[in-house]
Amino acid sequence: MAVDVVWFKKDLRTYDHIPLIEATKSGNKVLCLYVLEPERLELDDVDPIHIEWELENAIELSKCLGKIGGDLHFATDDMITTLEKINLDYGISRLLSHEETGNSWSYQRDKLVQNWCRNQGIDWIEYPTNGVIRKLKDRDLWKRKRDARMRENLYEPPEITNHAEFHGDAPSMIALGLNPRKLTNYPVPGQSAAFGRLESFLNEEAKQFQWAISSPTLAVKHGSGLSPYLTVGAISMRRVVQATNVRMEYIRKNKAELDGPTVWLKSLGSFRKRLAWRCHFVQKLEMEDNLDLVAQNPVIDANLMRVLDEDRFTRWKNGTTGWPFLDACMRQLSSTGWINFRMRAMIMSAASYNLWLPWRETGCHLAKQFLDYEPGVHWSQVGMQSGTTGINTIRAYSMTKQGRDQDPDGDYIRKWVPELSMVPTQYIHEPWEMPNELQETISCIIGEHYPAPILDELESRKEGIKRSYAARSSKESRDISKAVLKKHGSRSRPRKRRSTQKKLF
Ligand SMILES: Cc1cc2nc3c(=O)[nH]c(=O)nc-3n(C[C@H](O)[C@H](O)[C@H](O)COP(=O)(O)OP(=O)(O)OC[C@H]3O[C@@H](n4cnc5c(N)ncnc54)[C@H](O)[C@@H]3O)c2cc1C
Structure with missing residues (x-):
C-alpha cells in the first residue's frame, strides 16, 4: 500500500500539525519522517548546538507520535536519496509538510525536492505555518492575513491508525562526528x-x-x-x-x-x-530568499567597504575587546546560547560601527552562537543593526552607556569577566581609567590581566556613524532604499519615540 510521507522539518510537534492530520485522513499508510541532511553540517550558519537541539526535540516528537499510534523514521542522508529509498520500498502517494522559510540552502533543497516530486508524479502539499504568507508581492495585506491566520483553530494530535513500519534510529552526535559546546541554562526539549x-x-x-x-x-x-x-x-x-x-x-x-x-x-x-x-x-x-547572502541595499553595503580584520573579529568573538560590558555579553552568549534582544543589537552594532566588520561574517558567527537561530529573524535583524537595509535609522549603541544603564553596579560584568572581579564599581565600565597603583593592588593590570580597549569607543563609533551616513547619500542607494521600503516596510503607523528610547545610543 502506498504511503503518505509527513516530512517534519521546523515543526517538531504533534499539536497544530495539519500535514499530520491530513495524512491520517487519507486512508493511506502514514510515514512520519525526520531527515538530518549531512550537507547542513557544512554550512557557515549551522552549529552543532543547533543539530543537537533539533535532534533532542525530534526524539521527544518520536515519543509523542508513539502515544498516538505512530513512529518517527529518522534518516541521515540527503532528502532526495531518502525519498527515493522510501519510494522504492513503498511507493509514495503524497509528501506532506509545512512550508519552510529557511536559509538559501534549504530554499535550494526545497526546489530540488519539488522537481523530484514533479518528475515522480508525486504531490508535495505544503501547508502554511506561523504568520508567513507565501507569494505576497508587498506588505499591503500582510498584517490582516497574518492576524487572520493567528485566529485559526488549534488542533489536538490525531490518532494514527495505519502507520508505516520503516524505522531508522536517531543518529548520535558521536556518529555524526559532532561535539557541540555544552551550554548552561539549556532548555528542556519537546x-x-x-x-x-x-x-x-x-x-x-x-x-x-x-x-x-x-x-x-x-x-x-x-x-x-x-x-x-x-x-x-x-x-x-x-x-x-x-x-x-x-x-x-x-x-x-x-x-x-x-x-x-x-x-x-x-x-x-x-x-x-x-x-x-x-x-x-x-x-x-x-x-527575499537570499537575505542571508546579499544585503537588502547592496549599494550601501558596497559603499561601506567594511573589512574583515582578523584581530578585531577574533577579539569580538572571544569577548576580549577590552570593552567590559560587550565582553561580558559575548561570554554570556557563548556560555548559554542566548542573550536578550537589546544586547544582541548592541553586539551587532559594536561589530558593525565600532569595529567596522562585515555583516555576513559577524552574522554567521552569531547564528552559530544562538540556540534559537531563526534565519528570517536573524538576517533581517543583522541587516537592520549593521545599517545595510537603507530603511532603518542608524543604530550605533554606546556600550558604556548600555553597561551603566543595565549593569550599574557591575555585577554582571564581574560574573562574566572574572578578570575584572576585583575592580571597584567606580571603574568597572572603564577599567583602563584605574590608577596604576590600584591596578597593581587588585592584580588587574590593564593590558596584562585584561586587555586595553581595542579602540577608543567614542571615536570609533563616531567614525562608523559618519561613514554610514556617507554610504547612504548617493541617489542610487536612496532609490534602492525606497524600493526596499515599498516591498518590505511595515505598514503600521510609526510610533512616537519615547524619551527613554532616544537615549539608547
Ligand atoms: C542581531 C540580532 C539577531 C537575532 N537573531 C534571532 C534569531 O536568530 N532567532 C530569534 O528567535 N530571534 C532573534 N533575534 C530577536 C530577539 O533577540 C530574540 O527573539 C529574543 O531575544 C528571544 O528571547 P525570548 O524568546 O525570551 O523572547 P521574548 O522577548 O520573550 O519574545 C517572544 C518571542 O517574540 C519574538 N521576538 C522577540 N523579539 C523579537 C525581535 N526583536 N524581532 C523578531 N522577533 C522577536 C521571538 O520569537 C521571541 O521568542 C535577534 C535579534 C538581533 C538584534
Whole structure:
C-alpha cells in the first residue's frame, strides 16, 4: 500500500500539525519522517548546538507520535536519496509538510525536492505555518492575513491508525562526528516543555516583561524563553498568540481581584507585539530568499567597504575587546546560547560601527552562537543593526552607556569577566581609567590581566556613524532604499519615540 510521507522539518510537534492530520485522513499508510541532511553540517550558519537541539526535540516528537499510534523514521542522508529509498520500498502517494522559510540552502533543497516530486508524479502539499504568507508581492495585506491566520483553530494530535513500519534510529552526535559546546541554562526539549514554559511565563514571569527585557540578567527570568522552541516548531506561533489573548482577556475580566492588572496588560501587549515582529521578519526572508547572502541595499553595503580584520573579529568573538560590558555579553552568549534582544543589537552594532566588520561574517558567527537561530529573524535583524537595509535609522549603541544603564553596579560584568572581579564599581565600565597603583593592588593590570580597549569607543563609533551616513547619500542607494521600503516596510503607523528610547545610543 502506498504511503503518505509527513516530512517534519521546523515543526517538531504533534499539536497544530495539519500535514499530520491530513495524512491520517487519507486512508493511506502514514510515514512520519525526520531527515538530518549531512550537507547542513557544512554550512557557515549551522552549529552543532543547533543539530543537537533539533535532534533532542525530534526524539521527544518520536515519543509523542508513539502515544498516538505512530513512529518517527529518522534518516541521515540527503532528502532526495531518502525519498527515493522510501519510494522504492513503498511507493509514495503524497509528501506532506509545512512550508519552510529557511536559509538559501534549504530554499535550494526545497526546489530540488519539488522537481523530484514533479518528475515522480508525486504531490508535495505544503501547508502554511506561523504568520508567513507565501507569494505576497508587498506588505499591503500582510498584517490582516497574518492576524487572520493567528485566529485559526488549534488542533489536538490525531490518532494514527495505519502507520508505516520503516524505522531508522536517531543518529548520535558521536556518529555524526559532532561535539557541540555544552551550554548552561539549556532548555528542556519537546512540546510538553514548550507548553510548560508558555504557561509559566503567562501566569508568573510575564508581569515584569516590559521593563525587564532590556537587561541581560532580568530578561533570563522575565523573558518568555520561547525562541528555541519556536525555532524547531515544538510549539506553534498560533498557540502562543491565542494563549496570550486568553490570558489578557482573563486579566481584563478579573481586574478587581488581580494585583497590578494594568502592568500585566502592558507587559503582555508588549510580548504579543514581539510575536508579530517574528512573523514580520520571517516574511522578509520569504519575500527575499537570499537575505542571508546579499544585503537588502547592496549599494550601501558596497559603499561601506567594511573589512574583515582578523584581530578585531577574533577579539569580538572571544569577548576580549577590552570593552567590559560587550565582553561580558559575548561570554554570556557563548556560555548559554542566548542573550536578550537589546544586547544582541548592541553586539551587532559594536561589530558593525565600532569595529567596522562585515555583516555576513559577524552574522554567521552569531547564528552559530544562538540556540534559537531563526534565519528570517536573524538576517533581517543583522541587516537592520549593521545599517545595510537603507530603511532603518542608524543604530550605533554606546556600550558604556548600555553597561551603566543595565549593569550599574557591575555585577554582571564581574560574573562574566572574572578578570575584572576585583575592580571597584567606580571603574568597572572603564577599567583602563584605574590608577596604576590600584591596578597593581587588585592584580588587574590593564593590558596584562585584561586587555586595553581595542579602540577608543567614542571615536570609533563616531567614525562608523559618519561613514554610514556617507554610504547612504548617493541617489542610487536612496532609490534602492525606497524600493526596499515599498516591498518590505511595515505598514503600521510609526510610533512616537519615547524619551527613554532616544537615549539608547
Ligand atoms: C542581531 C540580532 C539577531 C537575532 N537573531 C534571532 C534569531 O536568530 N532567532 C530569534 O528567535 N530571534 C532573534 N533575534 C530577536 C530577539 O533577540 C530574540 O527573539 C529574543 O531575544 C528571544 O528571547 P525570548 O524568546 O525570551 O523572547 P521574548 O522577548 O520573550 O519574545 C517572544 C518571542 O517574540 C519574538 N521576538 C522577540 N523579539 C523579537 C525581535 N526583536 N524581532 C523578531 N522577533 C522577536 C521571538 O520569537 C521571541 O521568542 C535577534 C535579534 C538581533 C538584534
